[in-house]
Amino acid sequence: MTQSHSLLKSANFSNAKAALLKELISGSEKVSGIRPSTPETQEAYLKQIQTLGKDKGRESYYPYLASGLGSGPYVELMDGSVKMDLITGIGINFFGHSHPELISEMINGLGSDVMQGNLQPGYESQELIRAVLSKVGEKSRLKHGWLLCSGTMSNEIALKIIRQKKFPATKIFAFQDCFAGRSTAMQEITDNPKYREGQPTYGEVSYLPFYLPRLGLERSVELTVSHMQWEVDRHPGKFAGLMLEIVQGEGGFNSAPREYYVKLFEAAKKANLAIWADEIQTFGRTEQLFAYQMFGLEEYIDVVTIGKLLQACMTLYTEEFNPRPGLVAGTFSGSSVALKTGRRIVELLTEGGYYGKDGRIAKLSQRFMDHFKRMSEGSCKGIIGECRNIGGMVAFTPYSGTMDDIKKVLFKLFEAGVVAFYCGHGPYLIRLLPPLGVMTEKQVDEACAIIEKVLIASAPEVPTASGASAPVASVVMKGTQS
Ligand SMILES: Cc1ncc(COP(=O)(O)O)c(C=O)c1O
Secondary structure, eight states, rough: OOOHHHHHHHHHHHHHHHHHHHHHHHHHTTSSSBBBBOOHHHHHHHHHHHHHHHHHHHSSSSSOOEEEEEBBBBEETTTTTTEEESSSHHHHOTTTTTTTTHHHHHGGGGSSSSOOSSSSSOOHHHHHHHHHTTSSSSTTTTEEEESSSSSSHHHHHHHHHHOOOOOOTTTEETTTOOOOOOSSSHHSSOOGGGGGTOOOSOOOEEEEEEOOOOTTTHHHHHHHHHHHHHHHHSSEEEEEEEOOSSSOOOTTOOOOOOOHHHHHHHHHHHHOOOOEEEETTTTHHHHHSSHHHTTGGGGGGGGGOGGGSSSSEEEEEEGOOOTTTSOOOOSSEEEHHHHHHHHHHHHHHHHHHSSSSSSSSHHHHHHHHHHHHHHHTTTTTEEEEEEEETTTTEEEETOOOOOOOHHHHHHHHHTTTOEEEEESSSSSSEEEOOOOOOOHHHHHHHHHHHHHHHHHHHHOOOOOTTSSOOOOOOOOOOOOOO
């Protein structure tokens, strides 16, 4: 046994850890419900936030600065107020705030260096890579994993290894409304010109139309595949891969039936394209650990990227795509504590009854949808539009779904103690990535009661031709689809 391991197992360490955990849990219990700030703390707090905005050169979206302490979905801010966090840092804190199991791993990380990298990895790197690779699924060909410090960087590595393998082909197919990150290459893949203002593009990306429910399966497949084939024929030997989010995140939680992906992937394989799934937002969060598992697509995936709730990021690839030395490296692969905690998160997720049609994630997700259905048929008739959910990805359109509607609702929710964000590209949706790893049914009810109250209180009145007021949205419920 190493000195480091005997230190972690020593009586002194165990006692100190137990005492620390006890203190943290007792602190955390004091943060177990929404509460407003006091007027005395407000002024200093807002100054602190202004200073942050000045230092960064841009104001924060919300007046949000956390103390770091929390409990389940609740998180304390620096003014002493407590919010219910339904967006979790855009998907990081799936196990909420101050989770005792994760704090315990953080304490275990004290025996390590702060950061580690590729040249001198610690055992935490090895354990995390192994933990993830052991869960890729029996039919999956994914064999290797590389640790990175951001989702964007994982996607960069995915692109590079695909290009190296498919040389001299370099071009990539991506999808309408997709998001891939903000580096020079990823902003070109991301289908949003606003995110690359003033930046060059290199003509390396062709966009495909995604599945459109209103067209149905057959016509959607035909549209996407014929578009892809047309581009491949126009640029023979130039396309290296097909990149997609199986469930689009920032694009608005869009997904397709399994058959759509199967037909698409078969056509892509025929065209000699690598299949690259960006699961940075979906990893851990759908009804299986990987969304490609939920949709039964294991055998098709050549490269996959993960991040966010793992507390670390990785590019996973098959043996065929293992790059030659020199292409992939980097100083940092993650903080020791994050890598250690990531391994524990994989264990918690896969051993905690989260997955499957009757798993915790599906049940809590359905509870959100049941509330939205109830509201859209009753108290919020005409003011909730489309509602979407796939596991821990839940979204709804308030009113007409304009950005003004969204902002109004988001800021009113924030005032009422609920933190959320948006997705979609018009109509926009309120995006929830709730901490389903720890949320209870009662807390889902609490969240929905606040949403209901805010939606009703902020609803615009839309005059009709006859002068009477009319509902502003038509309702479509779009649940888990596969
Ligand atoms: C699907 C997807 N890809 C890539 C990224 C970029 O990841 P990161 O912000 O960690 O660089 C994100 C982040 O939101 C994402 O949702």
